Structures are given as C-alpha cells and as structure tokens.
Amino acid sequence: MIKAIxxxxxxxxxxxxxxxxxxxxxCGGCVSLCIAGGQKEARSLNIKLHASQLPGSEAIFNxxxxxxxxxxxxxxxxxxxxxxxxxxxxxxCGAGVQFxxxxxxxxxxxxxxxxxxxxxxxxxxxxxxRCKTCGDCVLGLTAGICPVTMCAKSLxxxxxxxxxxxHCEVDPDTPCAWIAIYERxxxxxxxxxxxxxxxxxxxxxxxPGRILVEEYRTRYVQDGDKS
Amino acid sequence: MKSESRLEKxxxxxxxxxxxxxxxPRGADADAVRKKARYLKGMVDAVNITDNQTAVVRMxxxxxxxxxxxxxxxxxxxxxxxxxxxxxxxxxxxxxxxxGVNTLLCLSGDHQKFGDHPGCKKVFDLxxxxxxxxxxxxxxxxxxxxxxxxxxxxxxxxxxxxxxxxEPHAFRVQRLAKKxxxxxxxxxxxxxYNMERFQTWLKQARDMGLTEKVYILAGVTPxxxxxxxRYMKNNVPGMDVPKELIKRLQGVEKKxxxxxxxxxxxxxxxxxxxxxxxxxxxxxxxxxxxxxxEIVKQAGLLPRPEPEQA
Numbered sequence: 001m002i003k004a005i006x007x008x009x010x011x012x013x014x015x016x017x018x019x020x021x022x023x024x025x026x027c028g029g030c031v032s033l034c035i036a037g038g039q040k041e042a043r044s045l046n047i048k049l050h051a052s053q054l055p056g057s058e059a060i061f062n063x064x065x066x067x068x069x070x071x072x073x074x075x076x077x078x079x080x081x082x083x084x085x086x087x088x089x090x091x092x093c094g095a096g097v098q099f100x101x102x103x104x105x106x107x108x109x110x111x112x113x114x115x116x117x118x119x120x121x122x123x124x125x126x127x128x129x130r131c132k133t134c135g136d137c138v139l140g141l142t143a144g145i146c147p148v149t150m151c152a153k154s155l156x157x158x159x160x161x162x163x164x165x166x167h168c169e170v171d172p173d174t175p176c177a178w179i180a181i182y183e184r185x186x187x188x189x190x191x192x193x194x195x196x197x198x199x200x201x202x203x204x205x206x207x208p209g210r211i212l213v214e215e216y217r218t219r220y221v222q223d224g225d226k227s
Numbered sequence: 228m229k230s231e232s233r234l235e236k237x238x239x240x241x242x243x244x245x246x247x248x249x250x251x252p253r254g255a256d257a258d259a260v261r262k263k264a265r266y267l268k269g270m271v272d273a274v275n276i277t278d279n280q281t282a283v284v285r286m287x288x289x290x291x292x293x294x295x296x297x298x299x300x301x302x303x304x305x306x307x308x309x310x311x312x313x314x315x316x317x318x319x320x321x322x323x324x325x326x327g328v329n330t331l332l333c334l335s336g337d338h339q340k341f342g343d344h345p346g347c348k349k350v351f352d353l354x355x356x357x358x359x360x361x362x363x364x365x366x367x368x369x370x371x372x373x374x375x376x377x378x379x380x381x382x383x384x385x386x387x388x389x390x391x392x393x394e395p396h397a398f399r400v401q402r403l404a405k406k407x408x409x410x411x412x413x414x415x416x417x418x419x420y421n422m423e424r425f426q427t428w429l430k431q432a433r434d435m436g437l438t439e440k441v442y443i444l445a446g447v448t449p450x451x452x453x454x455x456x457r458y459m460k461n462n463v464p465g466m467d468v469p470k471e472l473i474k475r476l477q478g479v480e481k482k483x484x485x486x487x488x489x490x491x492x493x494x495x496x497x498x499x500x501x502x503x504x505x506x507x508x509x510x511x512x513x514x515x516x517x518x519x520x521e522i523v524k525q526a527g528l529l530p531r532p533e534p535e536q537a
Contacts, residue, residue: 153335153336154354155335155355156357157354157405159395159398160465161390161417162338162393163464166394169464170338170340179394194398194401195404197360197408198357199360200360203352
C-alpha cells in the first residue's frame with residue numbers, strides 16, 4: 001500500500017495561515033493504515049493547530065475523515081459542507097489530494113502528509129518500500145526481489161562492484177538486493193537466470209498513467225473515440 | 228581493427244599494455260589537465276579520463292580527454308550511467324568519436340550519495356551491461372538503441388570494469404562473461420591487492436575461454452601512505468586490501484611510506500605480469516599523476532611501444 005508521513009506542523013501552519021475556516025480531511029485508506037492520515041491523525045492535527053493559534057485568532061479548525069479520497073463516491077460526502085470552509089488540508093496521499101482538489105476547484109487544498117512510497121508493513125509503525133510502480137514487473141526473473149526498487153542503482157544485470165558484507169555500499173543497513181536475488185535464485189535452483197543479459201527497457205510512467213480495464217472499456221469510450 | 232584506438236592496436240599486437248588515469252579538475256582549468264597529461268605522456272599507452280568519479284562534479288571526461296589528446300595522450304573516455312539517459316549517452320558517444328576519442332569505458336558509476344550533490348536525481352536509465360550492448364550496436368550494426376540507423380558509425384574500442392573481489396565471489400566471473408557477451412573489447416579491473424583472489428578469478432576466466440575473447444588489464448593503485456591503505460581497506464566499497472600490506476606499511480617510517488608503497492606497487496605489477504591470460508596493467512595513481520613516471524620506470528614497463536610499431 002501507499003505509505004506516507006505527516007508533514008511538520010510548522011509547514012502546515014504556514015500553508016493555512018491566511019485562512020480562517022479550515023477543514024482537515026483524513027483518509028480511511030492507505031494513509032490511515034500507516035498512521036499518517038487517518039481519523040486519529042486528522043483529529044490530532046486539528047488539536048495541534050488549534051492549540052498553537054495566537055491569542056485572539058478567530059480561525060476555526062474542523063476535521064472529518066472519509067472512506068477514501070481517491071474515489072468520487074466518498075468525496076461526494078463533502079459536497080454539502082464544502083462551502084463552509086476557506087481551505088482544506090488533505091491527509092490523503094498525493095493522488096487523494098489531487099482528486100479532492102479536482103472536485104472542489106474553488107477551494108485551496110493543502111497536503112498534510114508527504115507521500116513516501118508503495119510499501120509493506122513490517123510491523124506497526126515500521127514500513128518499507130518495495131515497489132516503484134515502474135509498469136513492467138520483472139519479479140519473476142529476480143526471485144521476488146525488485147531490482148528497480150531495492151538496488152540503489154536500479155541495475156538489471158547483477159550486483160555492482162560495491163557490496164560490503166552483503167550490504168549495499170550506499171546504505172550499510174540495507175542488504176544488497178542483487179546478493180539477495182543471487183542467493184534466493186541459487187536456493188531455488190535457477191541461478192542461470194542471472195547469467196542472461198537483460199536488455200535496456202522501455203521505461204513507463206513518463207506521462208500520466210491511465211488504465212481502462214478491457215471489460216469496462218465500452219462504458220467509458222464511445223465508438224470512434226480514439227482513446 | 229574495430230577502431231582507431233591506440234590501445235586496441237597495442238593490445239592486438241600482443242604487447243603488454245599499460246593504461247593510466249587522469250582525474251579532471253574541479254574547475255574550468257585546462258592547464259590542470261595539461262599539467263597532469265605531461266606527466267603521463269610517453270609513460271602509458273592510453274589514459275582513462277574519469278567521469279565525475281565518486282559523484283563529485285568535475286570537468287567532463289570528454290572535454291578533459293580532448294585536452295589530454297591535444298597533449299599527445301590517447302584518452303579513454305569514461306562514461307557512467309548515473310548522470311545521463313540513453314539519448315545523452317549516444318549523443319556524447321557520437322561527439323567523442325567525431326572528435327577522435329576512440330576508446331570508451333562503460334561504467335554504472337558511483338552512487339550520487341557519495342558525492343557533492345547527494346540530493347540530485349539519479350538516472351540509471353541503462354546499466355553498464357546495457358550501455359555496452361548499446362555502444363556495440365552503434366559501432367557494429369550502425370543502429371541507435373531505438374533501432375534507427377546511424378549515418379556515420381562511432382568506431383569505439385569498448386571497455387568495461389570488473390571487480391573480482393566483490394560479493395558474491397562466485398558470480399564475479401559470470402558477470403565478466405555477461406560483459407563479454409554484451410560486447411566489451413577490454414576489461415580494467417578494480418585495484419588488485421589480494422593476488423590470491425585475483426588469480427582464482429583469472430583462472431576461472433581462462434577456464435571459461437574469456438581471456439581469449441577479451442583483453443584483461445589488472446588495476447593497480449600505489450598506496451601513498453598507511454592512512455590511504457587503511458582508508459582503502461575500510462572505506463572504499465568493493466576493495467580488498469589484505470592485512471599483510473597494512474602491516475608492511477606500518478613497519479615503515481611515515482616519511483618512507485610513499486616509497487614503500489611504490490615498491491609494493493612495482494612488486495604487484497611484476498607478480499601480475501607473470502599471470503597467464505593478462506593483457507596489461509591499468510595504473511590508477513589517484514591524484515599522484517606526477518609519480519607515474521617513477522613507478523612505470525621502476526616497474527620495468529619502459530619504454531612504451533610506439534603506435535607505429537604496434
């Protein structure tokens with residue numbers, strides 16, 4: 001899932017300083033599970049913003065958390081109250097912030113979290129990146145360890161000359177992805193896969209991505225429409 | 228011949244080759260390149276011009292290489308995958324060939340985290356093996372990476388690096404085989420201090436027939452001091468400096484350590500020359516270009532062959 005961390009309070013305060021009526025909108029999706037942007041965090045942020053106001057300030061801070069900010073149907077729940085506010089703070093990932101801003105184009109929307117990566121939950125409060133969403137998955141060739149994400153140089157043809165004691169030269173706390181790939185392929189008896197040259201790839205994600213699932217295509221695309 | 232490279236001519240003639248290294252300056256200082264080049268002239272057959280090594284900004288390899296060429300040296304242009312995508316790389320390869328820079332060393336490159344701009348965006352559009360394949364196709368098939376045709380092919384003598392000392396040890400010769408299959412003509416290795424491990428790797432390469440397909444030059448770097456030896460051992464990724472070498476420098480007074488380091492380097496070169504399947508030495512005297520004449524002379528590598536004879 002997508003992992004995020006909350007922005008520094010000072011940065012959020014600066015962004016919303018000009019506004020009097022501010023609604024903090026939490027997201028019940030990914031950012032809620034990594035304890036960055038869910039209901040508790042929205043409430044907690046509001047308390048901090050309220051508590052750190054200068055004496056005499058008349059700013060109003062409210063909060064609400066919706067199921068997911070990346071879906072129209074859940075954003076619709078905000079329609080009736082949006083007009084009561086001068087600004088939104090969205091605690092969703094970058095996608096959620098944008099979808100919220102798209103639905104309410106007249107209201108300034110400010111991000112309350114920094115979206116970090118697509119990753120896993122090692123344990124509560126411990127998250128690790130695993131996927132760069134590169135669009136052309138090679139995990140089948142690399143024993144389920146992503147060279148694009150886990151190798152600091154995103155190499156495709158084996159380890160560079162730098163690993164030290166099994167760890168990446170860039171970060172001694174990170175295992176070398178290619179040594180891990182090597183060892184797992186070896187254990188699976190398919191090491192020969194590493195001896196083949198992986199050619200240069202066509203990188204995707206250079207323009208905004210869009211998926212139209214084939215079964216639903218006719219629902220969105222009219223006959224003769226080029227897309 | 229695949230190229231006009233002086234290094235290729237010398238290697239193809241079967242003579243034991245010697246390449247050097249020149250680190251470009253951190254400024255628009257052509258004289259600094261010329262000064263270093265003059266120490267190396269006549270001492271080495273070709274000289275690697277590093278490409279922003281350790282991810283620290285320096286004068287470009289191609290520009291410094293051209294200045295070195297004007298001084299009568301044969302430049303080996305280094306190209307790393309860290310800073311350029313395939314468009315910029317191919318463009319620079321065409322430019323290098325057009326300017327008479329005929330030898331190219333293809334590297335992944337040190338990660339930007341080690342350098343002076345750790346917050347820059349990394350590129351790594353290609354890795355070093357994919358870069359080798361691309362340069363070979365440009366030269367031999369007259370095709371860009373996209374498949375489009377090249378009007379005038381860049382006739383590059385193509386090189387790559389190998390580190391026999393890095394983990395996983397068993398894979399290192401396979402990685403060499405991949406580089407050979409991708410199209411490298413010559414290999415320059417990481418600095419050799421651990422002779423035993425290097426010999427094992429070279430034997431594996433011989434047994435796989437790789438030394439018949441590619442010229443291997445063993446990297447050597449003279450240790451200037453005990454401090455440098457310790458730094459190389461403990462701080463440089465992928466470097467294997469045996470304890471005995473550290474001990475030997477420890478037994479020498481500080482003022483004599485440079486001399487001892489050069490003596491050790493010359494012994495290493497002698498040892499390497501006796502190894503079957505080795506085509507030459509790559510002498511990396513890091514920020515010590517002015518000591519190269521002394522090292523080369525003491526190692527018995529002079530005179531260097533003239534290109535006419537080669």
